[in-house]
Amino acid sequence: MRIGELARRTGVTPRALRYYEEQGLLTPERRPSGYREYGERDVDAVHGIRTLLAAGLNSATIAEILPGLPLPGRRRPGPTCPELLNGLARERARITRQMDELAAARALLDEITGAEAPSEAIRRRGASGAPTSPSPQSSDRRLVRPPRA
Amino acid sequence: MRIGELARRTGVTPRALRYYEEQGLLTPERRPSGYREYGERDVDAVHGIRTLLAAGLNSATIAEILPGLPLPGRRRPGPTCPELLNGLARERARITRQMDELAAARALLDEITGAEAPSEAIRRRGASGAPTSPSPQSSDRRLVRPPRA
DNA sequence: CTAGACCTTCACGCCGACGTCAGGGTCAAG
DNA sequence: CTTGACCCTGACGTCGGCGTGAAGGTCTAG
Numbered sequence: 565m566r567i568g569e570l571a572r573r574t575g576v577t578p579r580a581l582r583y584y585e586e587q588g589l590l591t592p593e594r595r596p597s598g599y600r601e602y603g604e605r606d607v608d609a610v611h612g613i614r615t616l617l618a619a620g621l622n623s624a625t626i627a628e629i630l631p632g633l634p635l636p637g638r639r640r641p642g643p644t645c646p647e648l649l650n651g652l653a654r655e656r657a658r659i660t661r662q663m664d665e666l667a668a669a670r671a672l673l674d675e676i677t678g679a680e681a682p683s684e685a686i687r688r689r690g691a692s693g694a695p696t697s698p699s700p701q702s703s704d705r706r707l708v709r710p711p712r713a
Numbered sequence: 714m715r716i717g718e719l720a721r722r723t724g725v726t727p728r729a730l731r732y733y734e735e736q737g738l739l740t741p742e743r744r745p746s747g748y749r750e751y752g753e754r755d756v757d758a759v760h761g762i763r764t765l766l767a768a769g770l771n772s773a774t775i776a777e778i779l780p781g782l783p784l785p786g787r788r789r790p791g792p793t794c795p796e797l798l799n800g801l802a803r804e805r806a807r808i809t810r811q812m813d814e815l816a817a818a819r820a821l822l823d824e825i826t827g828a829e830a831p832s833e834a835i836r837r838r839g840a841s842g843a844p845t846s847p848s849p850q851s852s853d854r855r856l857v858r859p860p861r862a
Numbered sequence: 863c864t865a866g867a868c869c870t871t872c873a874c875g876c877c878g879a880c881g882t883c884a885g886g887g888t889c890a891a892g
Numbered sequence: 893c894t895t896g897a898c899c900c901t902g903a904c905g906t907c908g909g910c911g912t913g914a915a916g917g918t919c920t921a922g
Contacts, residue, residue: 599899731909
């Protein structure tokens, strides 16, 4: 398909798609006329790109991990590069921190609007320090903890 | 206290603190010399500002809701302005969406690195569409739903 | 009195993911 | 052939939360 169709099917502007190519995130074929020709897999790829961009990863980082992205249900190609995995772990940690910050901000908004958290939330905050929210427990539900960076 | 001390106590640069004032987020007193003089409450205010900024609210929005922020444990001054509450509800929704996006991105990273979610996660993803993750349940644990915007 | 730490107000720089022209090809339908 | 929808490659603009000087007052210890 050409860029316009991919744009419609992904909800991303053609400009953005060209930008992704410029950044090495997509590498469409070219027709003799110079027109870009995209495949079906690019639809999934674009969705993945948008997801990661929305999470705050920059295009350079995404470019590194995209080769493992297509994910049409195939086996993991293996532990990829070791230092890459390290970087991914940091990104993951970053995302988790960001989720916690968002949760804190949301709780703050709820406090302002008077809409307290689920039922048991008549608690006061200490003058300063930890928010003392109802079990502020990290948003990371994962069991296996990453190696101490 | 002067700007330097507030900066040290909050971990925010003096430049940022001046910027906050410029944006109407802080309104410190002034000494005859022109030096800014901050109060204790400004420490909490700055923390609140940083929390909200980190959640993606812009300074203009924060400026609107900050009057209700100091939160030294005092009673809610009331439902504030009605259209303001509406805006806050939208911000809250935005934050919740952002949390969901982060969760999706994190799951994607886990998929790439091979680290699947808690135990039961040998599921495949459909060719396209919903991620079919283990109960992707919205990050919003609140009981009372906001009015249908 | 003087050094030096701290403060003041401009005012330009930055970054990243695009938006938005400008100027010009491609291509299928009529 | 012409129209109109689509595509191409530059290349500059944007936006927000500051960073980073520059040029100059303030204040306190010695």
